[in-house]
Structure formats: structure tokens, C-alpha cells
Amino acid sequence: MRVGLTLYGDLEGRSGGFRYDRKLLDGLRTAGDTIEVIELPWRRYPRGLLDNVSPRFRDRLEVDVDVMLQDELAHPSLLGTNRRLPYPIVSIVHHLRASESRRLSPLYRTLERRYLETVEGVVCNSTATESVVTGLGVDATATVVAPPAGDRFDPPIDEEAIERRAREDPLRVVFVGNLTPRKGLKTLLEGLSTAETDAELTVVGRPVDGEYAATVRRTIRRDGLADRVRMAGELSDDELAGALRASHLLAVPSRYEGFGIVYLEGMSFGLPAIASRAGGATDVVTDGETGVLVDPGDPAAIARALTRLDGDRDRLAEMGKAARRRYESHPDWRETTARVRRLLEAVAAPEVRT
Template sequence: MRVGLTLYGSLDEQSGGFRYDRKLVEGLRAAGDTVELVELPWRAYHRGLLDNGSRSLRQRLDVAVDVMLQDELAHPSLVRTNRTLSYPIVSVVHHLRASEPRRLTPLYRAVERRYLDTVDAAVCNSQTTESVVTDLGVDRTVVAPPAGDRFDPEISHRDIDERAREDPLRIVFVGNITPRKGLDTLVDGVAAADADIALTVVGSPADGDHVEAVRTNVRERGLSDCVSFAGRLSDDELAATLDASHVLAVPSRYEGFGIVYLEGMSYGLPALASRAGGAGDLVTDGETSALVEPDDPAAIARELERFATDRDRLAAMGRAARDRYEAHPDWAETTARVRRLLADVAGTTGVSA
């Protein structure tokens, strides 16, 4: 097949969504498909909407493909432009703005509904995302979750058991530091917990005001000795940090999937995650994770205290997390699911899994 992929920014960017797109392109090419990239400049939301009257954008999208994949993140620039395109379109949906509790959520929902009305099908990273997409009117979908094999470490149940006995309880947060990721709530939970805890924050300061507010809260609560900001780490540095941790805590206000939980599980780390969004597709409360409501630092404090005081439970959940990681579909299976949908939408034949 001749496949296109339209996205904002560069395929080489480092977030989980871009890694998904990159691995999908690699898989399609390995299967013999040609993939043409259409990389659009990053836009503020209102500026992206103005792109829909752009002749140059229309010309950039005039490519010879059997089917075009579009990263849904670029939907502001495509919501009207799509109606002028001649090829079938499949949207890759990692995360819908309409799913987040924002001031402008009604606007985002209206625009995303109109965008999804222009596509022929959607690739969804979780069953939760698929449910939201179908509610917005798309009836042709496939759930193709990302694999979490970024590190794929060698770690045994015995390693997990031995690490669980070590003090203090080592918590790691991994993600771009934005309000949606819930670092502020996590810090409040650490402050309220009656336990010896060391929290390492890994991630780029994507929202400067939010980062400064969190740092100020850490100082004012006297947490500077137990909360450290590592910034963005190389893969080797992040791997070492995950290997040395006990729990991965990212209590997001919403996640479409949350590949970081799976990457933590590869190291036998139970997840402390929010019930909002797709995390529940991947982690099981009380078995491989502790799920809390968004914006509930008291619940976070209780779960951290349980991890700190019951190390047998911590070890058991770590073993279960590692086992769940090993049972998760790999990129080959994800790519095969997507290729079957693309072939169906494009009307091509002879595509095998």
C-alpha cells in the first residue's frame, strides 16, 4: 500500500504519541508499504483553525497515496481541509482534547466532532479512546495499543522482591510537566503521607507557570529533601531511574492510554494512576496498580502509605505488573491490526497480517 501520515511537528519528537506514530511507520515500511510523511508546523489551536483556508496547506496534502493516516493532534488544521482531499483518511487518535476538563472543552468537542466526521475510520490506542471516538460519530475503528518495549529490561521476580525491601519508598513521576499530568496533586499527596518517601520527577517543563507553581509548593511544604527534579533524561538515565524505583506515579487528570505505565511495568513497578481515561485498560486496581480519582491528594497519600508499610504487597504488585507487561501485545501485532484496517478502508487486496 501507499500510505501517508500527516502530523504536527517532527516524527522524531519524544512524547508517547510520537513514539507510537514512529513505530507504526517503521512497522508499515517493514511490511512492504511505502509511507510518505506530511509534517506540518506546530500551531496554537486558533492558528491551526485558520490553516483551513490555506492554499499552501492544500498543496502540501496533495500526495499520491491509497490511504492517509492523520495524527488527530493536527485536527485544527484539517477539520475543513479534509473535505477537499481525494483519498480516504484514517485518524490516529491518542488523546482527544474533548476528554479533558478544560474551560474550552465545549469548543474542542464541537471541532473534534466535525473533524472526525471527515474521516473514514480511526485507529484508537485504547478501548476508552475508542468509546469516546464512537460517541463522536465514528463507526469504523480498531483498537491498536502501543507496545511498551522501549526498554524491555531483564528483571526477575526475585529482583523485584529484593528491591521492595529497600528504604525509603522511591516514587518516580515521568511525563511532560503540564497540569493534565497531575504532578501538583502527587506532591500534595507526598506532603500528606505519613511515610519515608523519595520522589523523583522526570520530564520536560512543558508549562513553565505550572512547573514554577509546583516547585514553590515543594519549597513551602519543606519537601526539598525528598522531591528532586531530574529534568529530561536520556533513555539510559531513565532506565536506571526506573530500575531503582518502587512505584511509578502519574495521577493524570486524563490519559488516553498512558504508555508510561506500561514502561514502568516492564521494570516491575506498580502504577499509581488516575481512574480518568484509559489507564484502566492497562492496569488493574489492587493487582498491578492503585487507581485514585483525579485531584485527590488524600487518596494518593493513603496509597503511598500502603506501599511503604506493606512491602509484601508492594512486591506482589510489582511481580504482577511485570507479568502484565510480558502479556501485552507487541508492535508487530499493533501494526498488523492497523494494516488490516488501512487495507479495508483503501479497498486494496493481498494485505496479510
């Protein structure tokens, strides 16, 4: 097949969504498909909507493919344009904007519903994402759940090593994510400050929201956490692997995650996760077995989880070993690509299907 991919930004970006798109294209190439990538400039939402009335923008998308993949994050520029494109379209939904925003959620739901009406199929990264997509009117038979593999590191670690690490003091917690309100770092800090533990926290991530990053720093000073919180910033893959390997527990209590590949990457090191029960984390984190699920914005629940796991290292070790087993049983990229490719073949141009 001749397969296209349309997305905002640079395919080589470091976020989990870009990594997903890259790995998917690698798998399609391995299967013998040819790939054409259309990288669109990032747009503010209103500016993206204006693309739909631009003939020049539409001309850029008129390429010769059998089927076009679109990263749903680019939907503002595509919800009208798609109706005038010459090929069938399959959307990759990492998470819907309507699931993130509270104030503008009704507007985003309306516009994302209109966008999804223009596609023939949807690739969802989790069952939670699929549920939201079908809730916007997409026929479930036109969707496929194809989760990311989470094998960015695939470290060699056995149960004895997880057991030994669980006995070390103090409890070491790591947060991995951009410093934005959605990721829940401030909630994590508030939970850490009231937990009955001397746990230490390493924060890995870029301060993409300057105002929120300043709020985080003020929270650290206000709650007297300066000696227990290390702001590591953005790390290389090798440095991040070192931080995960040295930790006992991953804590990213996001307000919402479409999937949350970071939880799976932490589990590859035998780290249980503290995660939000809102969104796709529930596909990976089993409450009380491979981690702890908390409600979004609930620092008291985080405090209880930290206190309990610091005080019960046997439990911490068992959860760490269960987390590693969960990682090992997760579908690999070959299976994920195969699921997506079956959907692409089903919606591709008629001469490709025959």
C-alpha cells in the same frame, strides 16, 4: 500499499505519541508498504483553523497515496481541508483535546466531531479512547484499538529482583512526564506531603509549562519536601532506565491519559503504578493488582496509597511482580501494526482492496 502520515511537528519528537507513530510506520514498512510523511508546523488552535481556507495548505497535502493516516492532534488544520483531499483517511487518536480541557470542552467536542466526520476509520490507542470517539458519532465498526507496545526498554528483571528491591528503604517513587497541569504532579506532591511515610520522589520531565513548573517548586518549599524530592529534569533513555530500575513505584496521577504508555514502561521494570482512573490508564493498571487507581486531583487517595504500600512490602512485591507479568502479556508492535494494517486495507483505494 502507499501510505501517508500527516502530523504536527517532527516525527522524531520524544513524546509517546511520536514514538507510537514512528513504530507504526516502521511496522508498515516491514510489511512492504511505502510511506510518505507530511510534517506540518505546530499551530496555535485558532491559527490551525485558518489553514482550512488556504489553497496553498491544501496543495501541500495532495500527495499520491492509497490511504492517509493523520495524527488527530493536527485536527484544527484538517477538519475542513479533509473534505477536498483525494484519498481516504484514517485518523490516529492518542487522546482527544475535548478530554483534556474543561473550560473549552464543548467547543473542542464540536470541532473534533466535525473532523472525525471527514475520516473513514479511526485507530484508537485504548478502549477508553475508542469509547470517547464512538461517543462523538464514529461507527464502532470503523475503529480499531491498537495499543502501543511499551517495549522501549524491555529490561531483564526477574521476580527475585523485584522481591529484593521491595524490601529496601526508603520507599522510592518516580514521576515521569512533562511538567504540565494535566500530568498531576502538584497533586502527587500534596499527597506525598500528607502520607505517613518518608518516601522519596524523583521527578523526570521537561518544564514545558513555566508557570506550572514554578507552582510545583513553590509546593515543594511550602510543604517542606525539598529533602525528599529530586527534580531530575529530562533524562536520556539510559538515565531514565536507571531511575525506573532503582524505584519501587511509578506515580503519574494524570487528569487524563489517552493510554499512558509510561505505566507500561514502568511495569517493564516491575513497578506498580499510581494512576488516574480517568482515561486509558485503566486498560493497563488493574486497581489493587498492578497498581492503584485514584480519582483525578485527589491527593488524599495518593497519600493513602503511599502509606499502605510503604507499610506492606509483601503487597508491594506482589504488585510489582503482577505489573511485570502484565507487561509481558501486552501485545507487541507486530500485533499492533497488524491491527492497523487491516483497517488501512479496508478503507484504501478500490484498486488496492481488490
